[in-house]
Amino acid sequence: MEDEDLDQLLDEVEQRFCRPETAPGQPGSLKPEQPMSIVDDIDALLEEFLEEDSDDSPQRKTQPFPKGTPGEKKPSSQSGGRKCCPVFLGGSSVTSGVGTATSKRSCDQLRCTSCDFRVLTFDDCEWDSSCDYLFLRNNMPDRQKLRAKLKKRRGLRAFACQCSWFSTSEPTDLRDQPQLRWVCGKHQD
Ligand SMILES: [Zn+2]
Ligand SMILES: [Zn+2]
Structure with a gap:
């Protein structure tokens, strides 16, 4: 879900900022030049998006914890x-x-x-x-x-x-x- 939302957002950003580059009237330009201000805007937008998202999304563990081998417990005398x-x-x-x-x-x-x-x-x-x-x-x-x-x-x-x-x-x-x-x-x- 998160990734889909992010993709959607990126699409939106792309559409908003990059459309003029592919618009007719600039046929020769294959390498769109993005002014720094636009990059900053994207960053700000992404930051906003991530901030909003982190509020209600629970922390998910991507990798299961490796099971410890038995008999490898540290002696309790080491703890302080x-x-x-x-x-x-x-x-x-x-x-x-x-x-x-x-x-x-x-x-x-x-x-x-x-x-x-x-x-x-x-x-x-x-x-x-x-x-x-x-x-x-x-x-x-x-x-x-x-x-x-x-x-x-x-x-x-x-x-x-x-x-x-x-x-x-x-x-x-x-x-x-x-x-x-x-x-x-x-x-x-
Ligand atoms: Zn004694
Ligand atoms: Zn003592």
Whole structure:
């Protein structure tokens, strides 16, 4: 339909502008010379036509989508987010964020692969020496209850999941703490 309309329009344009060229009285002229103004007029007319048409004509797909081969799905971990590499645990004065070898930031998106809990952090706190596995087991992830075994200690940051706990002031590479089964769970910034 669209093409027919366009053809019709072109015919109309041709008739309107080109008829004088084929009119009697100019028998020798085989090459019609079109002044630029007429070409401009045709362009303007066509533009008008296309603009009008685009309003109520739905987008049509000329080619069917090629079917993707199964098993070629991209891993979902590729869709946004960054992971710390290496992963650092830092004190309260250490900026939280994505850690790299040159930017030792404290990871605030930690997850424990052993108990599958999110690792909670407490700024300016240190775990009391009486903190143990049973205490975490009973009180995770209630921050208020966990404070029972946290001591105020400026500059330190306390970390805990349901099975492990750790306090530090300096950026600490997680690889140096093999007892902690924590991984960076990806940052969304
Ligand atoms: Zn991280
Ligand atoms: Zn854990």
